Amino acid sequence: MLWTRTFIPTMKQTPEGAEVPSHVLMLRAGLIHQVMAGAYTYLPLGLRSLRKAEQIVREEMDAAGAVEVAMSCMSPVSLWEQTGRVAAFGDVLVQVTLRRKERKVPVVFGPTHEEIITDLVAKHISSYRQMPITFYQITPKFRNEERPRFGVLRTSEFLMKDAYSFDASVEALGQSYQKMYDAYCRIFGRCGLDYLAVEAESGPIGGDVSHEFMVPASNGEDMIVHCEACGYAANLERAEVGPSGTPAPNLPMQPLCQVETPGVTTIEQVSRFLGCRPQDMIKTLIYTADGQPIAVLIRGDHEANDAKIRRAVKAQHVALAEPELIQRITGAPVGFAGPKGLREKVPIWADRAIQTMCNAVTGANVADAHLTGVNLQRDFQVAGFADLRVAADGDPCPRCSGQLALRHAIEVGHVFKLGTKYSEALGARFLDEQEQLRPIIMGCYGIGINRILASVIETHHDADGILWPVALAPYEVVLVPVNVMEPQTRQVSEQLHNELTAAGVDVLLDDRDQRAGVKFKDADLIGFPLRVVISERGLKQHQIEIKWRWDQESEMIDLEGGAQAILQRIRHEKATNQGFRSRST
């Protein structure tokens, strides 16, 4: 391809409103153009990278035995009502009403496609003999993001690979899940991403087991914990906290004492007012668990984790109680709850950190008052101890003696065991070997294709621009003739271009009549992995100059056999990502 024949509108300035590197650099390198907040046009170079990411995903899905379909973006709202997801998605669901003569047809632009694929399967699969089967597609998805931002990291329209497995047994689902998990590792490995497969809650999509594929990056919107010692990784919702190992301090118990704390309710206020540390205080939170009130005790400097509380008390649903209920249970306004002297007897659950506290500060269950010198057993008893809090940086690892590190990350994929939620709601049943009718067991598996590109850029860029792995670069090689008007330079450049193209290398010839400095700057900004400079001076020695985007030094190679030498280097780098991986941001 010739530079002057394609369309590469590079920019020198940082575009307004672009904050994170991937957004800034994709705009500046002429990969994308903003249509409106949360919607982008992919320009020729951006589209080439997007298609390459898509193709890697397709190849690995095919290799894992999944079959490709393309479902309609539009589907009837009735399907989404049957699964309760109109309410579950709320404003995120993009809905429109089509006018068809006198009829009005309410339609959903799918954020994902469980309903559509399950409806298809319900109509065509009826026997265990037709399974296992996994369908996938790579199509645009729609979410009405309230705050679209960070360029292609968070948009209202995005390209997603979504896959759905259908199995006759839980064991078979386990195999389908593992195939997808392994395929994801190959996909993100080929893309050169330093990813982590983290344990995750299944979230609003339902089911019981899931993993998220996360790329640690300072601008990532998700938080994960990671133990470098053993590799344990989980998202914050799921992350377990290991036993602390610190024994209870052997201090004499102080007498229980009620102190006046007028209008002082938060941990920060109480700590300042009484001159005690947050870790010497106990937060008493009133929750409802499946409608029944419970009290949850968390150390003052820790955060309660609703998902852990839900699992510990074996409830379907937990939520913080409304102020009226809190007042009824504690007999005091919100902000003065404590485990001693609750007006109503409710089960008290405590985080494990409470076990080693002594002489704690708690609310007094009386307006404008707190208690000091509060001690477990003497002053209050609990129904049980459990890990009920959000993991924090430096917490002990639950799997080894290491420490958890808290990191920002970008979610690029997820794998879920869904179970039978959708097959039951939409009547996807099959006859098993005993001729019994049973709901099909499903899994679902997503990858954000645009986010693969954004993750690469967030983790691989420098002051000059993007660094691409060969597998995803818009072009693998850029040829830069220093002076295109010089006949021999031009002739050699074109010949190299033709030889490389014939050998299957993606090559762009910068045939602009521009100063070399301008072309070098653009090449670095866009981030072509290998730059080849053809100059009069070099040609006098029968040589051309090659330089990897991530290296400081260039290398002179012989023009004779030059195309072969370039081809070999590109093939090796594409297979290993060696140079690319050596230079992460």
Ligand SMILES: [Zn+2]
């Ligand atoms: Zn560990």
